[in-house]
Amino acid sequence: MFKSVKSYAIATPAILALSIVTNSVVVKSASANEVNADATLEQISNYNEAQPMNQVTSVSQLRDVSPTDWAFEALRSLVERYGCIVGYPDRTFRGNRALSRYEFAAGLNACMQQMERLIAASEAVTREDIEKLKRLMAEFETELAALGARVDNLEGRVAFLEDHQFSTTTKLKGEVIIAATAQTGPDFKLNEVYNTRDSNVSVTNTGTPKITNRNNAENRATDSDEQATLSNRVRLTLDTSFTGKDLLRTRLAAGNVPNLGAAYGTDSARLNFEQSDSTNNDVIIDRLYYKTPLGKKTTFWVGTALPSNDIYDTVSPYTSSDATGALARVNRYNPFIYRQPGDTGVGFKYSFNKQFDITASYLAGGASGYAANPVGGAGLFDGTYSTGVQLGFRPTKNFNIAAAYMHSYFTGQRTGIPADVASRANLTGGTGSDYTSGVSNGIRDLGGGAKAGNGGFRGSRDPFSGAATSSDNLGLQVSWKLAKSVNVAGWVGWAFAEAHSYDSTGVNRDGDSADLFTWNANVSFLDLGKEGSVLTLAGGQLPRAGSVDGTVGRDRGQSWIVEGQYLYPVTDNISITPGVYAVFDPNNTNSGENTIVVGVLRTVFKF
Numbered sequence: 001m002f003k004s005v006k007s008y009a010i011a012t013p014a015i016l017a018l019s020i021v022t023n024s025v026v027v028k029s030a031s032a033n034e035v036n037a038d039a040t041l042e043q044i045s046n047y048n049e050a051q052p053m054n055q056v057t058s059v060s061q062l063r064d065v066s067p068t069d070w071a072f073e074a075l076r077s078l079v080e081r082y083g084c085i086v087g088y089p090d091r092t093f094r095g096n097r098a099l100s101r102y103e104f105a106a107g108l109n110a111c112m113q114q115m116e117r118l119i120a121a122s123e124a125v126t127r128e129d130i131e132k133l134k135r136l137m138a139e140f141e142t143e144l145a146a147l148g149a150r151v152d153n154l155e156g157r158v159a160f161l162e163d164h165q166f167s168t169t170t171k172l173k174g175e176v177i178i179a180a181t182a183q184t185g186p187d188f189k190l191n192e193v194y195n196t197r198d199s200n201v202s203v204t205n206t207g208t209p210k211i212t213n214r215n216n217a218e219n220r221a222t223d224s225d226e227q228a229t230l231s232n233r234v235r236l237t238l239d240t241s242f243t244g245k246d247l248l249r250t251r252l253a254a255g256n257v258p259n260l261g262a263a264y265g266t267d268s269a270r271l272n273f274e275q276s277d278s279t280n281n282d283v284i285i286d287r288l289y290y291k292t293p294l295g296k297k298t299t300f301w302v303g304t305a306l307p308s309n310d311i312y313d314t315v316s317p318y319t320s321s322d323a324t325g326a327l328a329r330v331n332r333y334n335p336f337i338y339r340q341p342g343d344t345g346v347g348f349k350y351s352f353n354k355q356f357d358i359t360a361s362y363l364a365g366g367a368s369g370y371a372a373n374p375v376g377g378a379g380l381f382d383g384t385y386s387t388g389v390q391l392g393f394r395p396t397k398n399f400n401i402a403a404a405y406m407h408s409y410f411t412g413q414r415t416g417i418p419a420d421v422a423s424r425a426n427l428t429g430g431t432g433s434d435y436t437s438g439v440s441n442g443i444r445d446l447g448g449g450a451k452a453g454n455g456g457f458r459g460s461r462d463p464f465s466g467a468a469t470s471s472d473n474l475g476l477q478v479s480w481k482l483a484k485s486v487n488v489a490g491w492v493g494w495a496f497a498e499a500h501s502y503d504s505t506g507v508n509r510d511g512d513s514a515d516l517f518t519w520n521a522n523v524s525f526l527d528l529g530k531e532g533s534v535l536t537l538a539g540g541q542l543p544r545a546g547s548v549d550g551t552v553g554r555d556r557g558q559s560w561i562v563e564g565q566y567l568y569p570v571t572d573n574i575s576i577t578p579g580v581y582a583v584f585d586p587n588n589t590n591s592g593e594n595t596i597v598v599g600v601l602r603t604v605f606k607f
Helices: 006-008 013-024 036-047 072-082 101-120 128-138 143-165 262-263 437-446
Strands: 172-185 201-202 209-213 229-240 247-255 284-294 299-304 344-351 357-366 385-394 399-410 469-483 486-499 514-524 534-548 562-570 574-584 594-606
Touching: 101 143, 172 262, 262 594, 486 534
Parallel strands: none
Antiparallel strands: 172 229, 172 594, 201 209, 229 247, 247 284, 284 299, 299 344, 344 357, 357 385, 385 399, 399 469, 469 486, 486 514, 514 534, 534 562, 562 574, 574 594
């Protein structure tokens, strides 16, 4: 007799309208040409996203309905005579909320179906009620027909998807980046620069280290790598859920994005979207972990390819993505917290409430495979690792702050550690200064050599030149949405490192210490020119080791970076990001002349 609109329609909060009609309130009908089928489905979907409804067996179960309410008798009649009223889980009816004609039609259909069952069972239904229902059927004939047609269409689409689905438990997602990159710098004077692959160190007239190439060349136009490139990165993600709330993530990745750190001899020039461990489009598994809730407030991670930034909230909403975020690696998030070693282990997050949460992790392995190697100096507990904790605080939905502590340990390149698991310190996560072993040996010699007790220095990345190193890092991250279209964010980071062995130059560095510091800030303008677009300006001080014991080496200058980029969504699945960033005084050399400028046109495809 009446068209079924499935259980989701029956559960809509439409019964208020029925009580209005029962009390002879007239609802004006809409002409047929006012009905929009697409709008119908959208409204139904919106209603179904509300809190689930529960069947009410007595009007007294509704906390916000009292006997003095004008609709009380109508509600009681519908509940007790026909059993077609539902309430919210908090035992409220919310009778004063707005009602659309589509809600009314869906709720009306629910009561009509109930009355059909009563008639079929020969139970009492008054003639007055039947006459009212007939009038309502005529009044809402167009809406009911539209709902029925949409449900039939949805049933067909669901059947098709079930027959052609990839998996009942797994979703496949893809991401492709194609990037045009061009970089330039001055015609470097090698006596002022750093980490060139054939560098030597001598001493200046003022007694400070001086770096030259082996031919003592002062100027050479080919020192700067200025070739434009076109490269790609591809990722396929398989997200599997067994309970609907858990997640098993497996990601395949390949890429050939250039390492500008190798091109310029400084990590500060590196791109954010480099594919780790792959430069020739070799396919690797760069994510493999399982995430599941433990109770209502705790989340647990375990994996063998699980970086810390997949566990922690980095509090950098518009720069943290390595696909659509910052262009420069150092502008992504705090390297002292989220770029520490290890990708095999566990993580926990406990949410006290909507404002406070705490996250912790233990991750082993300085690079892929280290934690799976059972030799001495490797494995889960005898090799390189990091462990940390972060307290998050969100006083409002627009303000987020996180205070974090991270302890890291690197086995170093020392005697007794197999070469295939030796892990040179990387305190800055590949964002700070980096010198060659030749420069490190030269710095040792400038300090009087091993007999004088002065060792080498390989930049803020490895201040103790290959010695086993531990570091206690502190980070403070903040994000604040000042207005609907403006967000500011940033961080500060401190690292307090200590050496625990001989360094690679043969000097005992045990007990030597180093202090490092960095900060960064960014501002993003949202929906500028088009909905979904983001204009971001970012920059700050790159990690610097200004004080290092046991060596005459240290970062004598200060590197700075600035970046500007504009993410423009062409479609829901395609975006382009033109942008540029500049690194001033790379590798903290205090030269005052060397600047690297990198221009990027990044196109991202997602499916």
